[in-house]
Amino acid sequence: MAYELYYWNGLQGRGEFVRLALEEAQAPYVDVARVHADGLGESAMLAIMNSRSEPHLPFAPPFLKDGQLIVPQTANILLYLGQKLALAPDNDLRYVVHGLQLTIADVVTEVHDTHHPIASGLFYEDQKDAAKARASDFLEHRLPTFMRYFERVLAQNPQGDAHLVGNTLTYVDLSAFQLIEGLYYAFPRAMKRFATRYPRLTALREAVAARPNIAAYLASERRLPFNETGIFRHYPELDQST
Amino acid sequence: MAYELYYWNGLQGRGEFVRLALEEAQAPYVDVARVHADGLGESAMLAIMNSRSEPHLPFAPPFLKDGQLIVPQTANILLYLGQKLALAPDNDLRYVVHGLQLTIADVVTEVHDTHHPIASGLFYEDQKDAAKARASDFLEHRLPTFMRYFERVLAQNPQGDAHLVGNTLTYVDLSAFQLIEGLYYAFPRAMKRFATRYPRLTALREAVAARPNIAAYLASERRLPFNETGIFRHYPELDQST
Numbered sequence: 001m002a003y004e005l006y007y008w009n010g011l012q013g014r015g016e017f018v019r020l021a022l023e024e025a026q027a028p029y030v031d032v033a034r035v036h037a038d039g040l041g042e043s044a045m046l047a048i049m050n051s052r053s054e055p056h057l058p059f060a061p062p063f064l065k066d067g068q069l070i071v072p073q074t075a076n077i078l079l080y081l082g083q084k085l086a087l088a089p090d091n092d093l094r095y096v097v098h099g100l101q102l103t104i105a106d107v108v109t110e111v112h113d114t115h116h117p118i119a120s121g122l123f124y125e126d127q128k129d130a131a132k133a134r135a136s137d138f139l140e141h142r143l144p145t146f147m148r149y150f151e152r153v154l155a156q157n158p159q160g161d162a163h164l165v166g167n168t169l170t171y172v173d174l175s176a177f178q179l180i181e182g183l184y185y186a187f188p189r190a191m192k193r194f195a196t197r198y199p200r201l202t203a204l205r206e207a208v209a210a211r212p213n214i215a216a217y218l219a220s221e222r223r224l225p226f227n228e229t230g231i232f233r234h235y236p237e238l239d240q241s242t
Numbered sequence: 243m244a245y246e247l248y249y250w251n252g253l254q255g256r257g258e259f260v261r262l263a264l265e266e267a268q269a270p271y272v273d274v275a276r277v278h279a280d281g282l283g284e285s286a287m288l289a290i291m292n293s294r295s296e297p298h299l300p301f302a303p304p305f306l307k308d309g310q311l312i313v314p315q316t317a318n319i320l321l322y323l324g325q326k327l328a329l330a331p332d333n334d335l336r337y338v339v340h341g342l343q344l345t346i347a348d349v350v351t352e353v354h355d356t357h358h359p360i361a362s363g364l365f366y367e368d369q370k371d372a373a374k375a376r377a378s379d380f381l382e383h384r385l386p387t388f389m390r391y392f393e394r395v396l397a398q399n400p401q402g403d404a405h406l407v408g409n410t411l412t413y414v415d416l417s418a419f420q421l422i423e424g425l426y427y428a429f430p431r432a433m434k435r436f437a438t439r440y441p442r443l444t445a446l447r448e449a450v451a452a453r454p455n456i457a458a459y460l461a462s463e464r465r466l467p468f469n470e471t472g473i474f475r476h477y478p479e480l481d482q483s484t
Contacts, residue, residue, distance in 0.1 A: 052398070053398065054398065055398055055399065055400045056335075056338045056341075056407075057391070057394060057395055057398060058341065059345045059348075059388075059391050063341075069334050069337070069338075070338075071337045071338075071341060072341035072344075072345070073340070073341045073344040073345065075344060076337055076340050076341045076344055079321075079337070079340070080337050092311050093298075095311070095313045095318055095321070095322050096298045096311075096312075096313075098315075098318050098321070099298075099300070099305075099313060099314035099315045099318045102314075102315040102317060102318055103301045103314070103315065106301075106351075109348075109351060113355070113359075117355075117359050117360060117372065117376070118359060118372065118375045118376050118379060119375075119376070119379035119383070120384075121379070121383055122379075127375075130359065130360065130372050130375070133360045133361075133369075133372070134359070134360050134361070137360060137361035137363070137364070141361070141363055142362075146301075149299070149301050152299060153299055156294070156295065156296065156297055156299060157297065158297045165298075
């Protein structure tokens with residue numbers, strides 16, 4: 001049976017980290033909220049979230065449905081799919097992969113908060129000054145701290161620097177690719193010297209983009225473009241000035 | 243061999259969620275940074291984080307060392323210990339437990355950001371106005387949204403409302419207790435009607451506090467008091483006014 005992915009229609013957002021894993025593994029899946037058909041669409045997603053009888057309620061999208069099981073939270077979905085789709089080690093190194101994924105999730109939250117530092121329920125325009133301050137701190141301090149860390153993880157991988165863990169692809173490599181793509185979209189000026197500063201992360205990004213299933217996906221209509229409703233938003237006034 | 247927990251000395255912080263699991267299970271552990279002895283203390287923690295040869299670098303504390311394996315990220319540590327210490331289901335419901343834990347982690351991050359909405363590297367005093375705005379939104383919108391959700395999860399648990407998942411204790415019950423404790427400490431005015439509004443969460447909180455191993459731990463010197471260096475900080479000006 002096909003996996004059912006539930007995520008808001010019209011944006012990459014956190015759902016994209018899951019899509020990349022499903023696409024790489026060529027797993028059958030339905031992107032439920034994007035299908036206009038009876039019993040599908042965003043109303044099907046909201047029906048689960050508002051259900052008064054569902055025993056395992058998700059707090060928010062994305063969530064994955066596999067038969068009766070509902071798996072919520074991006075990193076948790078990848079943990080689950082990692083085992084099912086052979087995109088994670090089948091030994092204790094799975095916890096190393098998952099730890100890195102949770103650190104990527106932390107970066108994603110911080111990126112979100114560059115445009116919504118005060119309230120996720122308010123418009124960006126209503127928190128622009130705070131957003132400028134938070135984005136400035138993120139680009140000056142947090143982003144280099146995180147990227148130096150991931151570059152070190154690659155450099156110190158005893159099995160070589162082609163993957164974050166071990167010597168084969170795992171879901172966290174795919175997520176690192178997506179994170180870097182998003183950062184380039186949101187902050188092109190701040191990312192200008194990224195390739196020079198982080199050669200291993202850059203090589204990983206290029207290697208993932210060149211994987212046949214990923215390349216086919218990125219060229220397809222299934223890959224939504226980045227836009228200003230997602231996590232990674234290009235607001236030039238939040239980017240570095242030079 | 244004893245588990246080694248690495249977390250900053252002097253605060254509960256994110257490390258406390260791990261301590262509660264270890265204490266409930268009576269698992270042998272060393273709280274490394276809190277021990278003043280050769281090879282231990284915060285310097286032992288920093289040595290791992292700064293290592294140029296460690297194959298599985300943690301980004302930040304807390305992390306757990308079990309033999310050679312380093313497991314980083316609070317929720318990931320609990321996922322690992324959940325299996326080892328029988329504090330999680332040994333079937334696919336483990337993903338339901340972990341999803342709830344990751345939602346608690348999201349609340350914890352939002353609580354942190356009530357006092358540090360702009361920059362984690364700056365003092366609270368340097369971002370006080372933004373903190374007031376963010377705390378106000380958190381208490382008015384986010385906290386009720388999260389708490390209504392967890393209350394519903396208890397109400398809709400087909401095995402009864404004594405636990406968040408299934409009919410036995412899991413690590414996420416312990417974390418829910420800690421979350422509620424922290425919220426009472428940080429925002430006593432906003433939490434005034436909590437017990438009336440969320441009777442199931444309140445019963446869970448009381449049941450966890452009454453567990454013999456938890457009660458003994460809370461009464462011991464190992465339980466640090468809440469303070470203004472942790473996640474949950476009591477700044478009266480950030481609490482609700484009535």
